[in-house]
Amino acid sequence: MKSNPLKNRVFACWAAVFCTLLWGTAFPMIKLGYREFGVSEGDLGTKLLFAGARFMLAGVLVFIFLCVRQRRFTLIKKSELAPVLTLGLVQTAGQYLFTYIGIGMTSGASTSIITACASFITVGLAAVFFKNEKITFLKVLGCILGFGGVMAINSFGFGASGTLLGDGLVFCSTVCAAFGNIIAKKSAGRVDPVKLTAFQLMTGSAVLLCAGFVMGGRLDLTNLNGSLILLWLAFVSAAAFTVWTAVLKYHPAGRISVFNLLVPVFGTVLSGIVLGENVMRPETLAALLLISAGIVLVNLRRRGDTYD
DSSP states (O other), rough: OOOOGGGGGGHHHHHHHHHHHHHHHHHHHHHHHHHHTOOOTTOOHHHHHHHHHHEEEEEHHHHHHHHHHTEEEOOGOOOOOOOHHHHHIIIIIIIIHHHHHHHTTTTTHHHHHHHHHHHHHHHHHHHETTTTOOHHHHHHHHHHHHHHHHHTTTTTTTTTOHHHHHHHHHHHHHHHHHHHHHHHHHHHTTHHHHHHHHHHHHHHHHHHHHHHHHTOOOOTTTOHHHHHHHHHHHHHHHHHHHHHHHHHHSHHHHHHHGGGHHHHHHHHHHHHHOOOOOOSSHHHHHHHHHHHHHHHHHHHTTTTTTOO
């Protein structure tokens, strides 16, 4: 029987980088999608509807892949219902509800900086929930360097403005993301990661769609350019969440979650390429170097270390 390449630590690290690169493409593509669908800055209902449609499509794509791979129509078992619902409500619905509501009350820099805390919270939670994951000096130092990188790409937060409520809601989103990593790792041991991803995305997206409709959101899906962008974003979520969940199944959550710090770097660089924004700044290089150093430190293993 052929060994799963995701069990290999080096391959898993590159897979995590691939996921963050995919998520990074969402930064400019969401902006383009809003432009195509004519979504105004304060139109929270349509933004939630857009997010719900994106994740529902992503869930359907993963479900189709699951059925093709297993060569049969697949449904979740009764015993798998709890982890799927929990992950969907926390990682997809909770995280993005708090994000979209909070982001309208705070600055982009504040959002990036607070969101980066998800990696550090995951490192702490992993030490609580998994006996073989411990908080070490190298992990703490790596997290500090990584956070410095996020601060650098946001010009150290200078000029950032927001409200206590907005920052608080974004932080709630960050906590949901961190707990999502823990739940995903625990659940992937009992449920096929592909099946888990498919049904959690559809569960969470249903909540976002309902919230969007209730808040008066509207999307014109006859807009071809907008629909193609939505389809790309769905593919990004489908591929990235599936691979990410599979990687978490075989590797410590604390070591993998720190790769999320690359998302704002990739997002900034890709925004420059796609949207023509000025990103060729010293801060971008400094951020990449600091975050890369942080990732290396967090993933260094002492002799005798074992994976959970």
